[in-house]
Amino acid sequence: MAIFILTLIICNLLFLLSKASSTDTLTLSQSLPDGTTLVSKDETFELGFFSLRNSTNRYVGIWFKNIPVKTIVWVANRDHPLKDNSTKLTITCDGNLVLLTKNNTVHWSTNTTTKPLRPTLQLLNTGNLILRNDNDDNNSINNEEKFLWQSFDYPCDTLLPGMKLGWNKKTGLNRRVTAWKNWDDPSAGNFTWGITFDSNPEMVLWNGTSKYHRSGPWNGVRFSGAFGGSNSLTTHPLFVYKLVNNNNDEAYYSYSSINKSLISIVVMNQTLFRRQRIIWIPENGTWRLFQTAPRDICDTYNPCGSYANCMVDASPVCQCLEGFEPKSSETMDLAQGCVRREPWRCKVEGRDGFRKFIGLKFPDTTHSWVNRSMTLEECKVKCRENCSCTAYANLDIRGAGSGCSIWFGDLIDLKVVSQSGQYLYIRIADSQTDSKDAHKKKALLLIGTTVAPIALVVLLAIFYYYRRKRKYEVEKKSEVGGQEDSMELPLFDLATIVNATNNFSTDNKLGQGGFGPVYKGVLVDGQEIAVKRLSRSSGQGLTEFKNEVILCAKLQHRNLVKVLGCCIEGEEKMLLYEYMPNRSLDSFLFG
Template identity: 45%
Template sequence: MIVIPTTFLWQSFDHPGDTMILGIKLGSNFVTKIDKFLSSWKSAEDPARGEYSFVIDTHGYPQLLLKRGNITLFRAGPWNGIKFIANPSPIPISDEFVFNSKEVYFQFGNQTSVLSRLTLSPLGLPQSFTWNDRTNDWVITDVGQFDQCENYAFCGPNTRCEMSRSPICACLDGFIPKSLADWNFSDWSDGCIRRTPLECSDKVGFLKYTGMKFPDTSSSWYDKSISLKECQGLCLKNCSCTAYANLDIRQGGSGCLIWFGDLIDTRRSTGDGQDLFVRMNASELGVPTKKRTFSKKLAGIVSSAIVAGIGMLMLGIIISMRKWNLRKKNHCEEREEDMELPIFDMSTIAHATDAFSNSNKLGEGGFGPVYKGILIGGQQIAVKRLSKSSGQGLDEFKNEVMLIAKLQHRSLVKLLGCCIHEDERMLIYEYMPNKSLDSFIFDQTGRKLLDWSQRINIIGGIARGLLYLHQDSRLRIIHRDIKASNILLDDELNPKISDFGLARMFGGDQTEAKTSRIVGTYGYMSPEYASNGYFSVKSDAFSFGVLVLEIVSGKKNRGFRHLDPNLNLLGHAWMLWIKGTPFELIDEFLIESCNLSEVLRCIHVALLCVQQRPEDRPNMSAVVLILGSEIPLPQPKQPGFFMGENPHEHSTSSNRHVTYSGEEVSLISLDPR
């Protein structure tokens, strides 16, 4: 005889891991204090607890949440008597939802004819699996499809999100954007505020929204027994009440759900939404608070006021349009030709990259890791994923999207779109099969694969790309991070400038700017930028000069090793130049393939670009001209960040120093080796 114990020390169904099957409950037991939730694996190969979880949140009225750590990513909403309001497709519509004083949970219904399970992937995507008797294997039957409106609080407080609208975010009626400037740039995170403060009096009413996903219920109050009319009365009596609705949609509706404060994460549903009543001042509803009898005199006054109001409105519209047009002109010339950047959803990118598997990882930079992907149509892409620990954040992400989406040149990498999934931010580029330039010129094997004709082509392509940014594009762009790892190579080894996260846009007549936040890469920074924050087209020219010396020599400026430990690559090139032996700089693998006059000219141009004073450096139009001609060139002056003893100076004192802006500064603090 089998004896079934009445008490358990531990049972697996209380700790479901990443998978939910028939009989498992998700929720909380208020008596035993046990919380049951799904938690993802750390990776496809590591079953340790990952970042993501599916939980029943019991603050306010219970609702189903998808979270990453403590951050809410998606909210399925509260239970409406039949289902969770915003039910993502892989989650089964359960007929088993229990909420009482002892516990709250939901579980699969009695669907015994089909063996299925729900799994939370390491990327936080719910996936539905069904057992296939023919193949004796689990088959994915559905994957969570979260559009932008499903991203928690995507539009900010007091808004509604509608995928059929453009833009998809809109303030609730009677509300205005909290930050109009951010709103106009499609940054809706601050949401909206009331046009007029909500009155605590009888001069209020309610605006009905139909087909809505309810706002976040974590700060709500509920009563399962009262009617909708009683619910309205309770809301009117409480000055903090901002909205109300029915709790249960069955049998014509019952129960009361009341919100306090801001209404967060509200969207127009695709067909399963409910009625939401938002509290408004009567003046915002456009109805009088008391019955009035209007005389002909009052009617005349009103008519005059209407005419005057229309006139003022027209004047306001004209003024606003003039201001808007001026702002558009100042921000971006010829804005009418703006490009609309495609938005990729998370599931598409996850599928394309095989859930960001390590086998698809192309590399990692300051922004974060880059993955290779293949879209369903077969197009190859590169996905740059913002790292949480990256020094670059939302501002740099927006900056890159806004700038590169407007730039089109054969020497610039093409941005195909972006993906924003809560705090996940990704840029989708055309795929460059030969990766970045540094993987060739700084690699013992890769250096052998680039002969001189290919290297001079790369140098010329980078120069033409910078000329386009500085002069020929509608926007004057200073890149501020030109370096070997930001030059990508296509299948024919043609260069394409990438990574515009640190770039800055200049006005038509602007030539220089200053920043207190020094960003970029030591070894490529110009002296005036690294010391005082000044940047211009000449600071990009300095970075280009460093890069040319690296391409010619196959050695890095930062971390350069030489018999004289006080010399960096710039100092080494300068010493060879003034000694009349610049050919000693050439990469040993180029000796047989190079054109010595072309190499000498490239070294000459590079030394001109890395001169100490910005005004001594050529601009990129001059560089492109010089590289394509044989015009005589001036002798270069000592480079910025030069270290070493100048043999032209005969002095008993040591000249081992770095000089910029009239000061001497140890290079160790600027360019550690």
Template identity: 50%
Template sequence: MERKSTEGFGRCFLLACMLVFVLAASAATDNITPGRSIRDGEALVSSDETFELGFFSSPVNSTTRYLGIWYKVSPETVVWIANREAPLLDHFGVLNVTKEGSIILQDKKTDIIWSSNRTRTAENPVLQLLDSGNLIVKDGNDSGLANLLWQSFDYPCDTLLPGMKLGKSFITGTNWSLSSWKGLNDPAPGRFSALIDPEGFPQLVVRNGSAIFYRGGSWNGERFTGTPDLKQVESSNLFKFTFELNKNEVYYRGEPYPSFISRLVVNQSGFLRRLVRTKQSQSWIEIYFAPRDECDRYAVCGPYASCNTNNCACLDGFEPKYPAEWDHSKWSGGCVRKTELACQNSVFTKYNGLKLPDTSNSSFDASMSLKECQEKCSKNCSCIAYANSDIRNGGSGCLLWFGDLIDMRIYPDGGQDLYVRMANSTLGYLVASKNSSKKKRVAIIVIAVILVGLILGGLIVHLRWKKLRKQVEGGKDDMELPVFDLSTIVKATDNFSDDNKLGQGGFGPVYKGTLPEGQEIAVKRLSKSSGQGLEEFKNEVGLIAKLQHRNLVRLLGCSIPGDEKMLIYEYLPNKSLDYFIFGLILEPHFF
């Protein structure tokens, strides 16, 4: 009995040890060495758990399998794929690193589906997924990262991660460029690629096949000339971008930021997208994309023209090459000079706020000032234009153009100055054109001031009329006595006929009249020269009404048609009427 218990305990202990070994073996790791594999369903995880390498399907429920790297918090966001042109067709893929330091991806039949190249061998090769998302092969005896045998950052797919280079090595010939997916669920290389074109002065471009689809422009010390919208992003201090140009390489690179993750993607439609998210959030935020509008399309206006709000215009001193097409918004033919250049009789005209032209036909010298740049361009008859290559600290460096000026646009904020060679005879035209434009602006301003004055004057008159009308209407409402219509008074007095005139006072005539109901009245029609205002008239009528007593003729009401004022009294066939209307009591005080 005791022996069985001992055997049972030994078996349990052995099983527990095996379980611990299996769990330890299956625990997430960031590296493997020769003899260890990553099979479909297993993964490498970077030490800070930002990135994960493993197998995935695209589309999600398909049998096609790819070896890729994605964000652990966002598994659907794949940033790199090893076998994007040769998918596995089952779930039996295996990843190994050889003793020589090569990475191989094999299928169920052990056929090699994909492998890495290498420039040398290593004594103790290690395949490791770094916190940056870079999959590397290094020599385990070398603690640094300077002498890598291979790295995925040298072979980008559609995504540029912080720390990755976009550019070219002039020593090895390696191109660090992005290539879009072929389709939304097809990771194979698509039509669009994003790269730093090293021809002339290096610039950011997106190509559709071999044709330029979008040009971000050359680096001006702060950003690419065609991306002024990034000025706000850069000023936030959340991003730091580096552009390096030397005899060994040229590249653009974004630096990592600890509080969030970021990526630049070229999608299957050719758009560049900058997206960010915190490691705790559930979604990505797009902070920039290009092209943004029709003006961002490459060379949409043709040579010597600039685009502004989806509309093209020739530079001053140039005219449409094909006017008929230009009138129908077909701008690709661009513009030509109104006056041909004569090398020894030319000047330079300054254009402000531009996206600098395509720099593939340019040369540059970072050590020159703008004045030296002008002198150099002036001495070379093939030089068409010049500008500073760096806008920092007031500007420095020299860019010279030797061909047609293509792909310019106007930026209200963030554009640069460009100096274009013009025929000297054109200078007078440009000055006259500018003066004419200035005169037109002055004329427009004068006309605008006059119109505004007329509108304000009309508004003041209208408001005063409304106020007067309101006062009149308000006066009628405020009075305790009836207000008679003018038509009633006109009919009662037979249109103020002389036969009904009772007399004339210092402040107006008095007429006798008969109301429709037969009551006789005396109407005192106040003279306009009396100088009495409406408020004063209202107050005095109210006062007369309150003074109704036997010694005064009874006031029946008033009439206020337009700017006229009339008092309607009860008519008495005796002298008291004359006395009270023309006498000393009423006349001095009320009229």
């Protein structure tokens, strides 16, 4: 028992000693031999030596410390593997981080030219390995301008939150992410992701020196080729995406996680030729795929040629833009691109105009020019003045839009995107511009010349009909002799009685007399009525009906059925009685 307790105490002491010896810094007087590590203060990342599963080569790299699936995010000597474990990482007096072999030969170096007084190596909580002056204050770790060197400037196959993908225009540094050659070889493959150094930069995947996928230029809100939902490079509930393009300083893309506990990285996959965003799921202990690019054939670079629109759900996939036709009319092979249906002549009235397109990924910006202060109208004038200009658009779509972006030469790599609000104005023959508006004008002209006269005739006919009807009703009322006053009975309109009797339904018919049929009805207030309807075939005319109405109005008695009113409308003449549910007197007299 005593031996067990002693062993336990020794193990605990060794654990505490190892924890106490864990550090995130390496000073000039120290070295990091193979078998030891640096750990960031929050213990998220770890720096040390490692080998891959089917290789004996040794590398220095950074990985997630607390993720059981060892995920390497950076490798120092990716193209210069070590052959044994008798090496160490140290800082030289000239301020460089170097990897020394057993005979103290420099195997790898940061190759910095700055000569600091007291250089210190530190692994930050972001996964960034930095060289800094030891006499700098703690705030210097948040100011990359004070860094002598940082691993974030030399990414491998992984983009971490806060890393910059793109250019430092002052120094010419180009931060690009390059895939591993294969799972057991972290050396640089031929699949690369970076930012173009154009006037209007965009993110591009390269396969060797060939473009493989393009994001489209940034429009102030998102990349123009980005789709909505979780696959877009826009503001997302989990992430914040940013593109910075300072004319003289930097052009870079970066992202950050809104939820700091969320672990997410972007990895270049050489095997699948995909850029993949993956998220760590601690409950399952696995990485889960969250985003990928390219996603389909229309997401690859220029599958349809110039002036052709790629639509993944269409058949064929490639469709010429409106006003254009296939370049190859014999084979109808749209992969060769499209040409204008009608030729245009620069600056010639009637042969030079622009057509507006919406919902397109903007063309390749290799041959483009931008101005951040121009209005859209000024942009149009600028494009029209240059015969090489083939399209123009707002540089920034926020609000009313601002800035100018114009393209020269053929427009390539176009596709339909789900996001709206992006307008591209493409140069085309003036007779072909605004064809939709022309069709609308023709339609309106057709309506004005044909439909309007017909409508006028109809209105005149309706006016004539109601005038005659009104005249007829006035004459009938005059014939009745102002019965509304003399009859002393309320007048009901025909619509009320039709509704009450369910349009004189046979189910509501109570009987038939010499005057005409009698129907049961229910008024809107629930009162039950009996409607005596004068038959057109009866011998009783308007004079007889008038006399009956006047008589009924005067013969109101508690032992007689109460007359509620009458209806005289057109050919219809009706009397409304109180409904008596016990049938007529003859039923009682004659059984």
